[in-house]
Amino acid sequence: MNLTARTAPQTSTGRAESPLRVPVLETARLRLRAPEARDLDAYVAYCASDRSATVGGPFSREEAYFRLCAIAGQWQLRGFGRWIIADRESDAALGLAGLHYPDGWPEPEIAWTVFDGAEGRGIAQEAAIAVRAHVFGTLGWSRVMSAVAPSNSRSVRLAQRLGCTLEGEFDHPVYGRLGIWRHPAPAGAPKEIVQ
Secondary structure (H helix, E strand, O other): OOOOOOOOOEOOOOOEOOOOOOOOEEOOOEEEEOOOHHHHHHHHHHHHOHHHHHHOOOOOHHHHHHHHHHHHHHHHHHOOOEEEEEEOOOOOEEEEEEEEOOOOOOOOEEEEEEOOOOOOOOHHHHHHHHHHHHHHHHOOOOOOEEEEOOOOHHHHHHHHHOOOEEEEEEEEOOOEEEEEEEOOOOOOOOOOOOO
16 A cells, blocks of 8 residues: 655744644534544543444543544644544534544554444445545545454444455454455446556
């Protein structure tokens, strides 16, 4: 996979600056926006719960803080990442969705996490569809997957509702065996990944 480096813009003093620019995606009910400090408590609650078991949790508040920093930091390192899924009206944090590509991952994935109280309302699906449209339309990629633990039946069903097909598996030292669910590309998508 060819990930191109971006040149940092220059300030008036000639020094490079490195602004974090995260686009905002909106759907009928949701706003996908950059993670912010005010999202920490909602993320800590998720990380402390049994719901985080499929991503290696539960985690302490300190671990959750560092994980949220990593989520924000991937935007800087990769030029893409995960957004906070926020309610369009209240801006309350409901979960995370976006592109996840940690070191050692086979390729970027569309990932989703819904916080307690937001499940069962179609939020993860609505957010994943917006992310996928961004991947194929704005970024111009030709393929993307989602890595899902086979025991995570809700995420498996969501991948199926999104039209994904199980393409293979990979073993992760922390998360175990994960299914690679391939998202359908729109007609006319380029044959090579452009990033």
